[in-house]
Amino acid sequence: MTTVPHWIGGSPVEAARYFPVVDPAFGKTVRQVAMADTQTVNSAVKMALTAYPTWRDMPPSKRVQVMYRFKMLLERDAEALCKLISEEHGKVLEDAMGELKRGIENVEYACGIPELLKGEYSHNAGPGIDTWSNHQPVGIVAGITPFNFPTMVPLWMFPIAIACGNCFILKPSEQVPSVAIKMAELLEEAGLPAGVFSVVQGDREAADALIEHSKVKALSFVGSTPVAKAIYERGASLGKRVQALGGAKNHAVILPDADLENAANTLIGAAYGSAGERCMAISVVVCVGNQTADVLVDKIAEKAKHLNIGPGTEPGLDMGALVNQAHRDRVADYIGQGESAGAVLRLDGRKHPLVENAPGYFMGATLFDHVTSAMRIYQDEIFGPVLCVVRVDDFDQAIELINAHQYGNGTCLFTRAGEAARRFTDEVEVGMVGINVPLPVPVAFHSFGGWKESLFGDLHAYGPDAVRFYTRRKAVSQRWPTESAQETAQFSFPSH
Ligand code: NAD
Numbered sequence: 194m195t196t197v198p199h200w201i202g203g204s205p206v207e208a209a210r211y212f213p214v215v216d217p218a219f220g221k222t223v224r225q226v227a228m229a230d231t232q233t234v235n236s237a238v239k240m241a242l243t244a245y246p247t248w249r250d251m252p253p254s255k256r257v258q259v260m261y262r263f264k265m266l267l268e269r270d271a272e273a274l275c276k277l278i279s280e281e282h283g284k285v286l287e288d289a290m291g292e293l294k295r296g297i298e299n300v301e302y303a304c305g306i307p308e309l310l311k312g313e314y315s316h317n318a319g320p321g322i323d324t325w326s327n328h329q330p331v332g333i334v335a336g337i338t339p340f341n342f343p344t345m346v347p348l349w350m351f352p353i354a355i356a357c358g359n360c361f362i363l364k365p366s367e368q369v370p371s372v373a374i375k376m377a378e379l380l381e382e383a384g385l386p387a388g389v390f391s392v393v394q395g396d397r398e399a400a401d402a403l404i405e406h407s408k409v410k411a412l413s414f415v416g417s418t419p420v421a422k423a424i425y426e427r428g429a430s431l432g433k434r435v436q437a438l439g440g441a442k443n444h445a446v447i448l449p450d451a452d453l454e455n456a457a458n459t460l461i462g463a464a465y466g467s468a469g470e471r472c473m474a475i476s477v478v479v480c481v482g483n484q485t486a487d488v489l490v491d492k493i494a495e496k497a498k499h500l501n502i503g504p505g506t507e508p509g510l511d512m513g514a515l516v517n518q519a520h521r522d523r524v525a526d527y528i529g530q531g532e533s534a535g536a537v538l539r540l541d542g543r544k545h546p547l548v549e550n551a552p553g554y555f556m557g558a559t560l561f562d563h564v565t566s567a568m569r570i571y572q573d574e575i576f577g578p579v580l581c582v583v584r585v586d587d588f589d590q591a592i593e594l595i596n597a598h599q600y601g602n603g604t605c606l607f608t609r610a611g612e613a614a615r616r617f618t619d620e621v622e623v624g625m626v627g628i629n630v631p632l633p634v635p636v637a638f639h640s641f642g643g644w645k646e647s648l649f650g651d652l653h654a655y656g657p658d659a660v661r662f663y664t665r666r667k668a669v670s671q672r673w674p675t676e677s678a679q680e681t682a683q684f685s686f687p688s689h
Pocket of ligand 1: 337338339340341342346364365366367395396397400401415416417418420421438439440441471472574576602643647
C-alpha cells in the first residue's frame with residue numbers, strides 16, 4: 194500500500210508511525226499517511242530556519258515569480274488534484290474543482306504582494322524627519338487545517354505567508370493528506386527553495402509540537418470550535434500571533450416578499466452541497482410567517498428528494514459520502530435527536546438506500562420543520578446534510594434568533610426589500626453576510642472570518658487581513674541633520 198509522506202527540506206520524508214487514509218465512498222483504506230512526532234516537527238522548523246534569511250531578503254517581486262508558476266501548475270494538475278480530494282474527502286468532483294478554483298484565487302492575490310507590501314511613507318512627518326512603516330515577515334509560521342477543504346483552506350494561508358517572506362509549515366488533516374504533498378511538489382517545481390514550505394502530516398501530536406515550538410511565531414488554525422479555542426488560548430499564552438477559525442451554524446432568513454422558487458433552488462445547494470460539510474453551509478432556514486414556511490418547505494422537500502448521491506469521483510452527482518463512519522453515525526444520531534425533540538422530519542436521510550446498501554458513509558438529504566431554538570439540532574453544528582427550518586412571526590425575531598446563537602460565521606437574507614437588507618447587514622452579529630447570496634464566501638481580495646465562537650483572534654483569513662497577520666509593522670523615523678546643526682538636549686517629550 195502506498196504511503197503519504199511528510200515534506201521537509203524539499204524532499205519527502207517517511208515516518209515511524211502511519212495512519213490509514215480511507216476512501217469514504219467505499220469505506221476502504223487506500224493509503225497510509227505518515228504521522229509526525231515532536232522530532233519531525235523540530236526538523237521541519239530547523240529546515241525553515243535555515244531557508245528563512247535568504248527567502249526573507251529576496252525582493253518580493255522575485256518571490257512572487259514562484260507564485261505565478263505555482264498558479265499555472267495548480268491549473269495544469271487540477272483534474273488530478275480534484276480526483277485526490279474526492280477520493281479522500283468524498284465530495285463530488287465538480288465541488289472539488291470549485292474549492293480548488295477558490296483556492297487558486299488566493300495564489301493570484303499573493304502575486305500582488307509587491308504592491309501590498311509597499312508600506313506607508315510621510316515626508317517631513319516632523320521638521321526634517323521622514324517616517325515610513327514597512328511590513329516585515331514574522332518568521333516561521335504554521336497552518337493547521339481541517340478535512341473539509343483539503344486545498345482551499347491551506348491555500349488561504351501559505352501563498353500569502355510565503356509571498357510576504359515567511360517560511361510556512363502546514364499540518365493538514367490526517368484524513369485528507371495527499372493534496373498537501375502534491376502542492377509541495379508543485380511549489381518545488383515552481384522554483385521554491387527547499388525549507389520555505391514544509392508539510393508535517395499527523396494529528397494532535399504534530400499540532401501540539403508546532404504550537405509549543407518557540408521558533409514558530411504565528412499560527413493559523415481552521416477547524417472545530419473547541420480545538421480553535423484551545424489553540425488560540427495556548428498559542429496566545431506562549432506569546433504567538435494566532436488566528437483560529439472555528440465552527441458555524443449559518444442561518445438563511447426568508448422574508449415573505451422573497452422569490453421562493455429561486456430561494457429554494459439556491460438553498461438546496463447551500464445546505465446539501467458537499468453533504469453539508471462546509472463551514473459556510475446553510476443549516477438553518479428562518480421563515481418569516483407560516484405562509485412563507487409552508488410554501489418554502491414543500492419546495493425544498495420536493496427538490497431535495499431528487500438529489501443524486503453517490504461516490505464523488507463519478508460525474509454528474511450532487512452529493513458524495515460523509516468523511517468517515519463515525520461522522521456519518523454522529524449525523525444519524527442528530528437526526529434521531531431531532532425526531533425525539535419533536536421537530537417535524539419532512540425528509541429522513543437515514544432512509545436513503547445508500548445508507549444501508551453501500552459500503553461507504555452516505556447520508557441522504559434531511560429536512561426538519563418546526564425546529565425550535567431549544568433543540569440540540571438547532572444549537573449544534575451537525576456538519577452534515579441536515580437542514581432545520583425555524584418559523585418566526587417577524588423580521589425582528591429572525592435577527593434576534595441569529596444574534597443569540599453562539600456561532601456567527603455566515604448568514605444570508607432573501608428579500609426584494611432594500612430597506613430590510615440594509616437593516617439586516619447593519620444589525621446581524623455575523624462576520625459574513627449575503628443578500629440573496631446563500632454562500633457569501635468573500636473573494637480573495639476581501640478577508641474571510643466569522644464572529645463570536647466562529648473565530649478567535651483579531652484578523653480574518655486571507656486577503657488584506659492575511660497580509661497584516663503574516664507581517665509585522667515597523668515604523669522608521671529618519672533625520673539627516675545638516676553638518677552645521679547644533680543639537681541641544683531636549684527633556685520634554687518630542688511634540689513637533
Ligand atoms: P478538527 O477541529 O477536528 O480538526 C482540524 C485540525 O486540527 C486537523 O488538522 C486536526 O488534525 C487537528 N486537531 C484535531 N484535534 C486537535 C487537538 N485537540 N489539538 C490540536 N489539533 C487538533 O476539525 P475537522 O473535523 O477537520 O473540520 C471540521 C470543522 O472545521 C467544522 O467545525 C467546520 O465548521 C470547521 N471549519 C471552519 C472553517 C472556517 O473558516 N470557520 C472552515 C472550514 C472548516
